[in-house]
Amino acid sequence: xxxxATPVRSTGERPVWLVGLAMWQLLLGxxxxxxxxxxxxxxxxxxxxxxxxxxMAALGIFSILALLAATWIWRFDHRGRLIAFILNLVLAAVAxxxxxxxxxxxxxxxxLSATFGDGLPFLAVIAVGWLLSGWSRGRSGRWERILxxxxxxxxxxxxxxxxxxxxxIPGLWTFLTRIVLPPxxxxxAITVFSIAALRLLKTSxxxxxxxxxxxxxxxxxxxxFVSPNILGFLAFLAGPLAISLFVSLTDWDGLxxxxxxxxxxxxxxxxxxxxxxxxxxxxxxxxxAIPLSIIPxxxxxxxxxxxxxxxxxxxxxxxxxxxxxVVGVALIWKQLYNATIGYINYAILQGTELLNLxxxxxxxxxxxxWLSNPSTAMLSMxxxxxxxxxxxxxxxxxxxxxxxxxxxxEAAELDGAGIWGKFRNITVPVLAPTTVFVTITTTxxxxxxxxxxxxxxAPQLSPxxxxxxxxxxxxxxxxxxFERFKQGYASAxxxxxxxxxxxxxxxxxxxxxEEGVLTK
Amino acid sequence: xxxxxxxxxxxxxxxxxxxxxxxxxxxxxxxTGPEPTEAxxxxxxxxxxxxxxxxxxxGTALRWRTRPDNEEEAAVYAGISDSLAAExxxxxxxxxxxxxxxxxQQTLLTELAAGTAPDxxxxxGTDIADFATRGVILDLRALADASxxxxxxxxxxxxxHLSFNPDSGNTGEVLWGLPRDVSTFALYMNVDxxxxxxxxxxxxxxxxxxxTWDKFVEVVDGxxxxxxxxxxxxxxxxxxPYGFWINAAGGGFFNSDRTACAxxxxxxxxxxxxxxxxxxxxxxxxxxxxxxxxFRAGNVGLFQNGRWATPGIRTVGFDFxxxxxxxxxxxxxxxxxxxxxxxxxDTADPEAAWKLVAALTTAEVQAQVAESGANIPSRVSQEAxxxxxxxxxxxxxxxxxxxxxxxPAAEGPLWAGSWPEFVSVMDAEVGAVVTxxxxxxxxxxxxxxxxxxxxxx
Numbered sequence: 001x002x003x004x005a006t007p008v009r010s011t012g013e014r015p016v017w018l019v020g021l022a023m024w025q026l027l028l029g030x031x032x033x034x035x036x037x038x039x040x041x042x043x044x045x046x047x048x049x050x051x052x053x054x055x056m057a058a059l060g061i062f063s064i065l066a067l068l069a070a071t072w073i074w075r076f077d078h079r080g081r082l083i084a085f086i087l088n089l090v091l092a093a094v095a096x097x098x099x100x101x102x103x104x105x106x107x108x109x110x111x112l113s114a115t116f117g118d119g120l121p122f123l124a125v126i127a128v129g130w131l132l133s134g135w136s137r138g139r140s141g142r143w144e145r146i147l148x149x150x151x152x153x154x155x156x157x158x159x160x161x162x163x164x165x166x167x168x169i170p171g172l173w174t175f176l177t178r179i180v181l182p183p184x185x186x187x188x189a190i191t192v193f194s195i196a197a198l199r200l201l202k203t204s205x206x207x208x209x210x211x212x213x214x215x216x217x218x219x220x221x222x223x224x225f226v227s228p229n230i231l232g233f234l235a236f237l238a239g240p241l242a243i244s245l246f247v248s249l250t251d252w253d254g255l256x257x258x259x260x261x262x263x264x265x266x267x268x269x270x271x272x273x274x275x276x277x278x279x280x281x282x283x284x285x286x287x288x289a290i291p292l293s294i295i296p297x298x299x300x301x302x303x304x305x306x307x308x309x310x311x312x313x314x315x316x317x318x319x320x321x322x323x324x325x326v327v328g329v330a331l332i333w334k335q336l337y338n339a340t341i342g343y344i345n346y347a348i349l350q351g352t353e354l355l356n357l358x359x360x361x362x363x364x365x366x367x368x369x370w371l372s373n374p375s376t377a378m379l380s381m382x383x384x385x386x387x388x389x390x391x392x393x394x395x396x397x398x399x400x401x402x403x404x405x406x407x408x409x410e411a412a413e414l415d416g417a418g419i420w421g422k423f424r425n426i427t428v429p430v431l432a433p434t435t436v437f438v439t440i441t442t443t444x445x446x447x448x449x450x451x452x453x454x455x456x457x458a459p460q461l462s463p464x465x466x467x468x469x470x471x472x473x474x475x476x477x478x479x480x481x482f483e484r485f486k487q488g489y490a491s492a493x494x495x496x497x498x499x500x501x502x503x504x505x506x507x508x509x510x511x512x513x514e515e516g517v518l519t520k
Numbered sequence: 521x522x523x524x525x526x527x528x529x530x531x532x533x534x535x536x537x538x539x540x541x542x543x544x545x546x547x548x549x550x551x552t553g554p555e556p557t558e559a560x561x562x563x564x565x566x567x568x569x570x571x572x573x574x575x576x577x578x579g580t581a582l583r584w585r586t587r588p589d590n591e592e593e594a595a596v597y598a599g600i601s602d603s604l605a606a607e608x609x610x611x612x613x614x615x616x617x618x619x620x621x622x623x624x625q626q627t628l629l630t631e632l633a634a635g636t637a638p639d640x641x642x643x644x645g646t647d648i649a650d651f652a653t654r655g656v657i658l659d660l661r662a663l664a665d666a667s668x669x670x671x672x673x674x675x676x677x678x679x680x681h682l683s684f685n686p687d688s689g690n691t692g693e694v695l696w697g698l699p700r701d702v703s704t705f706a707l708y709m710n711v712d713x714x715x716x717x718x719x720x721x722x723x724x725x726x727x728x729x730x731x732t733w734d735k736f737v738e739v740v741d742g743x744x745x746x747x748x749x750x751x752x753x754x755x756x757x758x759x760x761p762y763g764f765w766i767n768a769a770g771g772g773f774f775n776s777d778r779t780a781c782a783x784x785x786x787x788x789x790x791x792x793x794x795x796x797x798x799x800x801x802x803x804x805x806x807x808x809x810x811x812x813x814x815f816r817a818g819n820v821g822l823f824q825n826g827r828w829a830t831p832g833i834r835t836v837g838f839d840f841x842x843x844x845x846x847x848x849x850x851x852x853x854x855x856x857x858x859x860x861x862x863x864x865x866d867t868a869d870p871e872a873a874w875k876l877v878a879a880l881t882t883a884e885v886q887a888q889v890a891e892s893g894a895n896i897p898s899r900v901s902q903e904a905x906x907x908x909x910x911x912x913x914x915x916x917x918x919x920x921x922x923x924x925x926x927x928p929a930a931e932g933p934l935w936a937g938s939w940p941e942f943v944s945v946m947d948a949e950v951g952a953v954v955t956x957x958x959x960x961x962x963x964x965x966x967x968x969x970x971x972x973x974x975x976x977x
Contacts, residue, residue, distance in 0.1 A: 340805055340813075373808075
């Protein structure tokens with residue numbers, strides 16, 4: 001072995017760092033292979049249910065790649081460097097996460113909220129110091145220095161007091177007592193070694209030894225930069241999607257061992273009358289709710305785009321339902337919809353009595369059972385959905401309208417175009433890309449309808465509503481997953497719904513592209 | 521600039537370290553609920569059941585959860601948790617679970633799958649089978665037999681299901697938990713409306729043994745005749761209220777061993793038919809509408825609900841009381857609602873968890889909870905019943921206790937199938953009959969076929 005930093009590949013002698021790197025990869029490969037065996041045979045590591053095959057797959061793939069990386073590193077092959085870089089990046093993130101989990105930081109963060117209030121007065125001290133530092137600028141030289149120093153001192157003292165009051169010292173002690181014990185110390189060691197390997201892999205001596213080109217280095221840098229996003233994507237989106245796809249091929253109930261049943265869930269789904277009913281319901285809902293959420297929003301946006309006093313206030317008011325929580329909005333509508341004491345029926349009653357004051361009129365006030373009548377139940381959901389969505393769509397259209405050149409309208413006016421002519425020939429075509437976006441997002445939201453029927457129907461009726469009138473695919477998915485212990489079946493519902501939404505969106509995209517609204 | 525970044529990094533790391541020292545004990549919201557209704561100073565010497573032996577302080581920590589009906593009840597449970605922690609010598613963390621509409625069971629299921637569920641938690645009676653058959657709750661029989669527990673101390677209805685062994689079909693071999701409390705249905709009365717309508721007082725009719733379905737309809741019609749916004753009767757549309765009518769006619773949801781549907785028997789159909797007639801011809805809050813707000817607004821004469829609704833109804837601005845449910849063709853009938861404290865099968869300390877369950881179901885603790893007015897103690901104890909009668913209003917608490925002795929059908933899980941699937945079909949079909957969109961005859965010929973998949977296993 002050669003100890004200096006400039007190994008000579010041609011001599012066949014390998015520096016210490018290369019040996020260390022290769023050994024580290026070999027160790028990882030062997031350890032994960034052993035882990036694979038232990039999980040497979042349930043010896044030492046017992047994982048039941050769906051996580052078991054997925055854990056085995058992850059360990060197996062990691063092991064193979066680590067061993068390959070070790071081999072290639074030994075041969076000064078850049079592929080080994082790249083793979084080792086990726087593996088150690090993932091390992092550092094995962095081991096770091098497990099380290100924090102082992103010392104109970106995540107539960108502690110939750111508990112921090114209980115003690116954080118103690119530190120608020122000191123937060124005020126920091127704020128005062130910060131304000132003082134801002135105020136100090138512009139003073140005469142000597143005073144500026146004094147005030148700046150004082151403000152910094154105040155901020156440092158405040159910060160120290162804040163940290164002490166929220167429990168830094170006991171926290172530090174607890175952290176130290178936990179981190180030295182297994183498994184935390186093991187996870188920490190893995191994290192540290194992974195990070196050390198990452199730093200080593202990025203050094204110039206490694207670049208020279210492997211003869212890496214600048215393009216290859218760029219690839220490594222690029223991976224490093226996108227890794228947080230990719231890891232998040234894998235952990236919170238791609239990973240759960242993959243797990244869901246696997247679960248949809250099993251009869252997993254969420255608690256016990258899963259059995260692979262192939263496409264049985266999908267076959268049962270296509271013969272399930274409740275699923276058919278949910279699709280019909282959501283089709284009916286979509287045909288009403290989507291146009292009602294978009295067309296009026298466009299008209300409203302045109303009105304709000306006028307340069308009249310108070311328009312900003314109206315824009316904010318119309319946007320309020322979009323930012324108000326859907327639960328709060330639905331609860332209020334539930335009270336409004338009450339057939340016996342709700343305000344909507346009361347208003348109808350009072351309005352009818354008013355009309356009956358006219359001679360020769362003797363009307364009977366209709367008192368619809370908005371939520372409990374199958375004929376009006378889904379219509380009630382449409383109204384709430386439109387109420388919540390129209391504001392957001394309006395704001396998007398207003399933003400789009402801001403980009404329409406005024407000269408187009410001026411030219412149209414000179415040509416004698418009226419309001420409707422300008423709207424039809426200028427506003428609508430120019431807003432086409434915005435309309436596409438609004439249509440797609442509203443369609444996706446509509447097809448995933450869940451909150452409104454879930455909240456509006458409870459507790460008198462199940463989310464299915466009267467005679468299953470408000471049963472939607474997502475409601476059915478929820479019931480199967482969390483009430484009937486059918487995680488596999490629910491996952492299949494999720495994937496079928498995904499495919500339906502995907503196909504609809506794809507068709508819409510294609511048609512818009514063909515019409516020239518969207519460029520390729 | 522570098523110094524500022526380092527400073528910021530230091531603060532972030534320090535906060536993370538501070539988090540490690542955060543107090544992770546009870547984070548229950550201690551918001552004080554409304555003042556409990558005035559109850560007598562004593563809880564009437566309930567059973568002097570021995571509290572479990574105090575455990576030597578050994579650092580055992582247990583999390584436990586129940587589903588309180590309101591904030592006041594949550595505060596009572598929090599207080600009980602603190603006193604039991606001292607008594608048992610364990611670190612107890614009480615977690616008030618969500619409401620019925622906030623996914624209490626669904627949250628629990630997710631936590632069980634993730635391995636983060638509490639050590640002890642409450643389950644509705646109908647869910648016991650689903651959790652027991654999947655091995656996520658502990659069989660407490662061995663621990664119970666090693667203590668002074670006696671199954672006969674509790675009402676037999678819940679204990680039948682809590683001691684049912686699905687493998688052998690026998691009772692008494694296992695113990696899935698202990699019932700927290702029980703409840704029955706009664707009719708909440710707007711006394712002001714009844715007097716205004718000039719109809720017979722249901723309480724007097726009940727005392728004279730004349731409180732039948734026919735008399736009930738007479739009273740409802742009489743109140744409804746007041747006109748305007750006044751309605752004679754209201755009930756919820758879940759299985760409990762309409763199930764009473766089926767049971768009181770001599771029918772039921774299931775056959776005797778709960779392995780098949782019995783909704784198509786002549787008695788069951790007769791009961792549902794009577795309910796449908798009531799909705800078709802009398803003044804009733806429309807099916808599927810929430811009758812409680814209308815009752816609380818003073819517009820409904822009679823409102824069927826359980827004891828758990830009492831704390832909320834105590835705030836109404838009119839004179840109210842309760843009366844037992846009317847006697848059906850098969851005689852008096854009622855439901856016995858219950859839920860149980862069960863132990864997580866993955867708990868680190870089963871013995872401590874069992875002691876907690878036993879402590880939570882002593883007569884003393886149950887009396888504390890019952891004092892807030894929500895439910896009836898689940899222990900068969902005359903002292904507890906006598907004490908319950910003093911928790912007024914309503915004055916006629918006896919109406920709830922009558923339900924205990926009038927052939928109540930105990931709510932229970934479906935060991936032979938899926939209760940959620942059965943209820944889903946039953947709710948829709950019953951609703952169709954009551955609203956007139958399906959005839960009773962069609963219902964009778966199809967209902968048990970439609971519910972068959974629920975028994976498919």
